[in-house]
Amino acid sequence: MSEPGRVAPARRRGLADEVADRIRDAIFSGSYEPGSQLREVELSVALGVSRGPVREALHRLEREGLVRSEWHRGAMVTTLSSEDVTELDSLRAALEQLAVRLVIDHATDEDLTAIDKAVERMDRAADEHEMVRCDIDFHDAVYAAAGHRRLLEAWEAIRSQVHLFLLTRIGLNTDGYLACVPVEHRELAASLRARDREAALELFAVHRGQALDVLVKHHRSDVRSP
Structure with missing residues (x-):
């Protein structure tokens, strides 16, 4: 008892x-x-x-x-609705903008090396699903480098949904995906290491937008279908 x-x-x-x-x-x-x-x-x-x-x-x-x-x-x-997609993207954007600013202002060389290593793992990804895992690992490293506990907790709260977001994206279109993703992330990592705030914020926004465009176009085509 x-x-x-x-x-x-x-x-x-x-x-x-x-x-x-x-x-x-x-x-x-x-x-x-x-x-x-x-x-x-x-x-x-x-x-x-x-x-x-x-x-x-x-x-x-x-x-x-x-x-x-x-x-x-x-x-x-879960099947993401158009509202889910829009809300996830807007929340992810808000969190990521803060993370990028904090990384540029405060990240150590060790933090930036962890981000670089996450990019290097992308070159060894065997398929699209593994590449998505590497993509999430990269963003894990960015949020860890930001050094903001509550921001990291906010990311972890939506992490699985963002993973699902990216899985939905590769379920719709994988043309050039394996080749392009490592290149994009090397550019993101380089902008962080250069501590170029404006370039980094722009590159991260473009990166998010590419996946969003695939999902938005899909939902629009579903609406137009008889």
């Missing part, structure tokens, strides 16, 4: 975390595309766990924005 005033340990927390990690990785690797159903029974069998940790893991992924639940359809991988 637990002592008065003491909280009992959450016995299944570790297992639910692991299940959430496995499902998240499956989404990020393309095994479950946007709109795919995530059935508790199938997941519990595949992962060798009971339905309880799976249900808890899906709730966690729903809080991250990766999963949505509907009473008549159950859980499914």
